[in-house]
Amino acid sequence: MVQKFRAAQTTIDGLETAFLGLTGYVMPDHDLTWSFNNDRSKGKSGTAPTPPVAPK
Amino acid sequence: MPQKSGLKSLHNAASSNPIQRMGLVLDHLVAALGEDSSSPLRRAQILVDIDAHPNTTQTEVMDRLKINKSTMSREIDWLYDHGCVIRQAGQQDGRLIHMTTCGYSKKSLSFALDYADHSHKNLQKFIESLITVFANPKPTLRDAKLLVSATELGDASRQELFARAYKAPLTTNIRTLEGLVEQGLIETDSES
Numbered sequence: 520m521v522q523k524f525r526a527a528q529t530t531i532d533g534l535e536t537a538f539l540g541l542t543g544y545v546m547p548d549h550d551l552t553w554s555f556n557n558d559r560s561k562g563k564s565g566t567a568p569t570p571p572v573a574p575k
Numbered sequence: 576m577p578q579k580s581g582l583k584s585l586h587n588a589a590s591s592n593p594i595q596r597m598g599l600v601l602d603h604l605v606a607a608l609g610e611d612s613s614s615p616l617r618r619a620q621i622l623v624d625i626d627a628h629p630n631t632t633q634t635e636v637m638d639r640l641k642i643n644k645s646t647m648s649r650e651i652d653w654l655y656d657h658g659c660v661i662r663q664a665g666q667q668d669g670r671l672i673h674m675t676t677c678g679y680s681k682k683s684l685s686f687a688l689d690y691a692d693h694s695h696k697n698l699q700k701f702i703e704s705l706i707t708v709f710a711n712p713k714p715t716l717r718d719a720k721l722l723v724s725a726t727e728l729g730d731a732s733r734q735e736l737f738a739r740a741y742k743a744p745l746t747t748n749i750r751t752l753e754g755l756v757e758q759g760l761i762e763t764d765s766e767s
Binding site: 521522523524525526527529530531533534535536537538540541542543 | 593594596597600690691692694696697698700701703704705707708722723725726728729730731732733736752756759760761762763764
């Protein structure tokens with residue numbers, strides 16, 4: 520059986536806070552209207568795609 | 576043809592997943608630091624601060640980020656040696672060295688800022704929040720990327736996690752993963 524790894528809940532909470540900081544969102548008390556867990560199936564982080572290049 | 580800003584908006588819109596966005600921001604920060612994913616998050620924070628305050632001095636950065644002088648000098652030397660910042664003597668006081676981001680660092684930071692509503696303050700909050708997640712006092716961008724990947728994947732094998740991690744020798748990735756497990760940031764089943 521293959522050993523599996525997963526993020527701890529404290530990690531998920533910390534990353535949620537980090538993401539809110541990134542967006543500049545000021546979270547009201549107890550307003551956790553979304554969760555990373557709900558978004559897991561939507562995509563993959565992977566490597567950044569090639570940034571767009573301005574036309575010369 | 577869409578303008579540059581239009582292309583960036585489309586690029587951002589295609590990356591609407593919060594975890595995906597964080598992964599991309601980390602990728603751009605790594606690019607801004609010369610593709611050195613072993614860079615501490617604190618170094619990224621210093622670079623973002625200099626980008627936010629062109630022609631700033633080392634003392635000013637130290638005051639804003641509350642970083643001690645020895646760490647600061649070491650990190651500034653690293654950033655200068657890797658072409659991330661330029662240093663110029665002050666016109667009025669030659670002893671004052673002014674720093675500004677340049678070249679690939681400035682360009683990569685601009686891509687990272689796309690995800691932060693073009694706000695250096697937001698980008699700093701993001702990095703600062705990431706640093707507080709770790710028990711380790713000097714977390715690296717590689718650590719952060721592995722956490723983001725583990726959060727996105729849910730239950731994942733070591734190979735699946737390493738496929739998302741920054742390129743490094745296997746021993747480096749194993750050591751990074753073990754460190755995160757020891758800190759309680761990643762949980763694992765017992766091998767059977």
